[in-house]
Amino acid sequence: MEQQVFALPAAWWFDAVKVWLTVAVVIYAVTAIPGILFIMKYRYKPGEREIGDHEREGHWGLEAAWTIIPTIIVLFLATYSFTVFKLQRTPPKDAMTIKVYGFMWGFQTDYLDENGKVIKTVYSFYKPDNYNAAENEKIVVPAGKPVKALLTSKDVIHSFYVMPARITEDMVPGRITHLWFQINKPGEYWIFCREFCGTGHSHMFAKLKVVPQEEFTAWLRGDSNGLARKKAETKESL
Amino acid sequence: MREAIPAEKPYFLASLREWIFTTDHKKIGIMYFVTSYIFFLVAGLFGLVIRAEQTQPGFQFVSPEFYNYLLTGHGAVMLLWWAIAAHIGGFGNFLLPLMIGARDVAFPRLNAFSFWSFFGASLLVLLTLIPGNHIKMMWTGYPPYSATGDAGPTALYVFIIHLIGISSIAGAVNFITTYIKMRAPGIGFWNTNMFVHCLIGANVIQLIGVPSLAGAVTMLLLDKYLGTNFYNPAKGGDPLLYQNVFWFYSHPVVYVQVLPIFGFFSEILPTFARRPLFGYTSMVFAVWGIVFLSFEVWIHHMFVSGVPDWARVIMSYTTILIAVPTGVKIFNWLGTLHGGAIILRTPMLYALGGIFMFLIGGLTGIPNAMVAIDLGISDSLFIVGHFHYVLAMAVTLGILAAITFWYPKATGRMFPEGLGKLSFWLIFAGANLLFFFQMVVGMLGNPRRYPDYPAIPEWIMLHQIQTVGGVILGIGVLVFTIAMIKGLKGEKAPANPWQSPSLEWRIDSPAPANNFGDKPPKVEPDYHPYKYGAPPAF
Numbered sequence: 001m002e003q004q005v006f007a008l009p010a011a012w013w014f015d016a017v018k019v020w021l022t023v024a025v026v027i028y029a030v031t032a033i034p035g036i037l038f039i040m041k042y043r044y045k046p047g048e049r050e051i052g053d054h055e056r057e058g059h060w061g062l063e064a065a066w067t068i069i070p071t072i073i074v075l076f077l078a079t080y081s082f083t084v085f086k087l088q089r090t091p092p093k094d095a096m097t098i099k100v101y102g103f104m105w106g107f108q109t110d111y112l113d114e115n116g117k118v119i120k121t122v123y124s125f126y127k128p129d130n131y132n133a134a135e136n137e138k139i140v141v142p143a144g145k146p147v148k149a150l151l152t153s154k155d156v157i158h159s160f161y162v163m164p165a166r167i168t169e170d171m172v173p174g175r176i177t178h179l180w181f182q183i184n185k186p187g188e189y190w191i192f193c194r195e196f197c198g199t200g201h202s203h204m205f206a207k208l209k210v211v212p213q214e215e216f217t218a219w220l221r222g223d224s225n226g227l228a229r230k231k232a233e234t235k236e237s238l
Numbered sequence: 239m240r241e242a243i244p245a246e247k248p249y250f251l252a253s254l255r256e257w258i259f260t261t262d263h264k265k266i267g268i269m270y271f272v273t274s275y276i277f278f279l280v281a282g283l284f285g286l287v288i289r290a291e292q293t294q295p296g297f298q299f300v301s302p303e304f305y306n307y308l309l310t311g312h313g314a315v316m317l318l319w320w321a322i323a324a325h326i327g328g329f330g331n332f333l334l335p336l337m338i339g340a341r342d343v344a345f346p347r348l349n350a351f352s353f354w355s356f357f358g359a360s361l362l363v364l365l366t367l368i369p370g371n372h373i374k375m376m377w378t379g380y381p382p383y384s385a386t387g388d389a390g391p392t393a394l395y396v397f398i399i400h401l402i403g404i405s406s407i408a409g410a411v412n413f414i415t416t417y418i419k420m421r422a423p424g425i426g427f428w429n430t431n432m433f434v435h436c437l438i439g440a441n442v443i444q445l446i447g448v449p450s451l452a453g454a455v456t457m458l459l460l461d462k463y464l465g466t467n468f469y470n471p472a473k474g475g476d477p478l479l480y481q482n483v484f485w486f487y488s489h490p491v492v493y494v495q496v497l498p499i500f501g502f503f504s505e506i507l508p509t510f511a512r513r514p515l516f517g518y519t520s521m522v523f524a525v526w527g528i529v530f531l532s533f534e535v536w537i538h539h540m541f542v543s544g545v546p547d548w549a550r551v552i553m554s555y556t557t558i559l560i561a562v563p564t565g566v567k568i569f570n571w572l573g574t575l576h577g578g579a580i581i582l583r584t585p586m587l588y589a590l591g592g593i594f595m596f597l598i599g600g601l602t603g604i605p606n607a608m609v610a611i612d613l614g615i616s617d618s619l620f621i622v623g624h625f626h627y628v629l630a631m632a633v634t635l636g637i638l639a640a641i642t643f644w645y646p647k648a649t650g651r652m653f654p655e656g657l658g659k660l661s662f663w664l665i666f667a668g669a670n671l672l673f674f675f676q677m678v679v680g681m682l683g684n685p686r687r688y689p690d691y692p693a694i695p696e697w698i699m700l701h702q703i704q705t706v707g708g709v710i711l712g713i714g715v716l717v718f719t720i721a722m723i724k725g726l727k728g729e730k731a732p733a734n735p736w737q738s739p740s741l742e743w744r745i746d747s748p749a750p751a752n753n754f755g756d757k758p759p760k761v762e763p764d765y766h767p768y769k770y771g772a773p774p775a776f
Contacts, residue, residue, distance in 0.1 A: 013614045017681075020611060024601040031568060031597055038575040039590065044512065045579075050773030052513025053577035063520045066569040067562060074558040074604070081608035082551055088613055089547055104388075129297070131692040156383035157477060159542060159617060163683045166614035170543045172478065173382060174471020177544035179613075190692065194617035194685040196376050198388045199302045202688035 091180035102158030102171035105200030124206035159195035261346035271328030281315035313377035336742035339422025359401035424761025433501030447487035485536035499636030510586035511578025524563035557607035584658030588639030599627030620680025646731030650748035657721035664714030671707025
C-alpha cells in the first residue's frame with residue numbers, strides 16, 4: 001500500500017529539510033573534525049614545536065577547491081529549493097478557495113460558493129490568556145482536499161502559519177497574498193500569526209479543524225453551532 | 239594639526255575634562271567600548287528576563303506589553319551597541335591608526351563628534367526605560383504597526399536611529415579616509431592587517447547602507463506624525479516599501495557586525511598558532527566578495543512578505559552564494575591551524591570557539607536562503623536560534639577574544655588567565671544549550687516573539703533546557719566582567735606580550751599618548767603582520 005502523505009506542502013518541506021540537514025552535517029564533519037584534530041596535533045611543545053610552519057602560507061589548488069566545490073553545492077541546494085518552491089506556490093487546479101483576513105488580534109475566514117460569494121464566515125478571536133478555541137471559532141476544511149487561502153489584513157501586518165502544512169505567508173494590508181495546503185488526516189491543528197503585531201501577538205491563533213468531506217459539506221450548509229450541539233447531544237445520549 | 243586638548247599623559251591618568259574633550263582615537267575607542275559594554279550587560283539582562291518568561295507557558299513574570307519592550311530593547315541594543323559600536327567604534331578606533339602606523343584618525347574632531355552623537359543616542363535609549371516611553375515595535379519597527387498607538391513612541395526610536403546613523407556615517411568617512419591617506423610608508427594593500435581590511439569593508443557597507451535605513455525611518459516619522467502616506471495602503475502607500483528600504487541596509491549590517499569579527503579571528507589565530515595566516519590573498523578577496531554580495535540579498539528577510547515569487551528565487555540564489563566567501567574564510571582558518579604550534583590561551587579559546595560556532599551559524603543560515611525551507615521556518619524561533627549562533631556566539635565570542643587579546647595594549651595589564659578560561663567554558667556551554675534548542679523548538683513550529691505558547695509538552699521541555707543554558711551563559715558573562723575589572727589591577731604587561739610582528743605591538747603597553755612618536759614607525763620592506771620570527775616566551 002502506498003504510504004499516505006500526511007500533509008502538503010509539508011511532505012516536500014520535510015524532504016528539503018532532510019537534504020539540507022544531511023549536507024550541513026557532512027560539511028560540519030569535514031570541517032570541524034580536521035579542525036579539532038589540528039588543534040590536538042599541532043600543539044606548542046617547548047624544545048620540540050616552538051614555531052609554526054612559515055613555508056606554506058597558502059595553496060592555490062586547495063583554495064580554489066574550497067571555493068569551487070562549495071559553489072557547486074550551494075547552487076545545487078538553491079536550484080533544488082527552487083523546484084520545491086514552485087510546488088509550494090502553485091495550488092492544484094482542484095483547490096478550494098477560502099479568504100482569510102488578519103486583524104488585531106484574530107482571523108476572519110470567509111468560505112465562498114462557486115460564484116465567489118461569501119456563504120459562511122468564521123471568526124477566530126484572540127484569547128488574552130489561553131489557547132482554547134470555541135467550536136464555532138475553528139477554521140474547518142475538508143481532509144484530503146487542497147485549500148487555497150487568499151490572505152490580507154484589516155490593520156497591521158500579520159501572518160498565516162499553517163503548522164501541519166509548514167507553510168507561512170504574511171497578511172499585508174492593501175495586498176492579497178496566497179498560500180495553499182492540504183491535510184489528509186482529520187484532526188485539529190494549530191494556526192499561528194508569526195509576524196509581530198503587538199500586545200496580543202502570541203495569542204493570535206486559530207484552530208484548524210480537518211474533517212471528512214461529507215462532514216465539511218454538512219458543516220458548510222448548516223449552522224455550525226447546531227451541528228456541534230447535535231454532536232454533544234448524541235454523545236450524552238450514548 | 240592642533241589638538242583640541244593636549245594629550246601628553248597616558249590616558250588612564252587623564253582627567254575627566256580630558257576624557258570629555260579628547261580627540262584622541264584611543265580614548266574615544268575606550269569610551270565607545272565602555273558605553274557599549276554597559277549596554278551589552280543591560281540588554282543581556284533583558285534577554286534573561288525574556289528567557290525566563292518562556293520557561294513555562296502562560297505569563298509568569300512580565301506582561302506582554304513589557305515583554306515586547308524587553309524584546310525591542312534587547313534586539314536594538316545588542317545589534318546597534320554591542321555588535322557595531324563595541325568593535326567598530328571601540329576596537330576600530332583603538333586599533334586602526336596603530337595597525338597602519340598613523341598618529342590618529344584622519345579627522346579627530348569628527349571622530350569625537352561620532353562618539354558624542356552615539357552617546358546622545360545612548361541617552362535616548364535610557365529614556366525608553368521610563369514606563370511611558372517603552373518602545374514596543376521590535377527593532378525592525380514595521381509599519382503599519384509602528385504607526386499605531388500600541389507601538390509606543392515611534393519618534394524616539396526614529397531619533398535614536400538618526401543619531402546613531404549620523405555617528406556611523408561620520409565614522410565610516412573617517413575610517414576610510416584614514417586607511418587611504420594615513421598609512422605609514424611601507425604599509426600597502428597586501429600587507430595590511432586582516433582586521434583593517436575587514437573594518438574598512440564594514441565601513442564601506444555603513445557608508446552605502448545607513449542613508450537607506452535613515453530614509454526608511456524618516457518616512458515612518460512623517461507618516462505617523464505629519465500625515466504623509468508612504469506606508470499607508472489606504473492612500474496608495476505600501477508597507478512593503480519600508481521593509482525593502484529597511485532591509486537594504488539591515489541585512490548588509492549583519493556583515494558590518496561580523497566582518498570585524500573575522501578580522502579578530504584572523505589576527506588571533508596566527509598569533510597563537512605561531513604561523514602566518516593561511517591564504518591571506520583569498521581572505522582579502524573573500525572580504526570584498528562579502529561586501530559586494532551583501533547588498534544583493536535583502537529580500538531573504540521578506541520571503542513570506544508577499545513580494546513576487548521571482549524576486550524570492552533570485553535573492554535565494556544570491557543569498558546562498560554568500561556561503562562561498564564565508565566558507566573560504568573558515569577553511570583558511572583551518573589551514574592556519576594546520577602546521578602551527580598552537581597555544582590555547584584565553585584569546586585563542588575564544589577565537590576558536592567563535593569560529594566553530596560561526597560554522598554552525600553559517601550552516602543553519604542555508605535553510606533560510608533556501609526559499610522552500612524558509613516558507614516553513616520564517617519568523618519561527620529557528621531564525622532566532624540561527625542568528626544568535628552568528629551574533630550572540632560568533633560575534634560575542636569574537637569581541638571577548640579581542641578584549642582578552644588587546645587588553646594589555648589598552649590597559650598595560652594582562653587579562654586574568656584563569657577567570658578568562660572559566661568564563662569561556664561557561665559562555666560556550668550555556669550559549670550552545672540555549673541557542674541549539676531554540677533552533678529545535680523553532681523547527682517544531684514555535685513562532686518567534688511569543689511570550690506565551692500553547693502547552694505542547696516537547697516545546698515546554700525544550701524551553702526549559704534553553705533557560706538552563708541562559709542562566710549558565712549569564713554566569714559566564716558575569717565571570718568575564720569580573721575578570722575584566724580585576725585585571726586592571728593585575729599583572730603588568732610587556733610591550734609585546736604575544737610577540738606579534740604587527741605594528742600595534744611595537745609601542746609600549748599601554749599605548750603611549752602620541753602612538754609612535756613624532757615620526758611614522760619604520761616599516762621594514764618585507765613587513766607582514768603575521769611573520770613570527772622567534773619562539774614565543776609566554
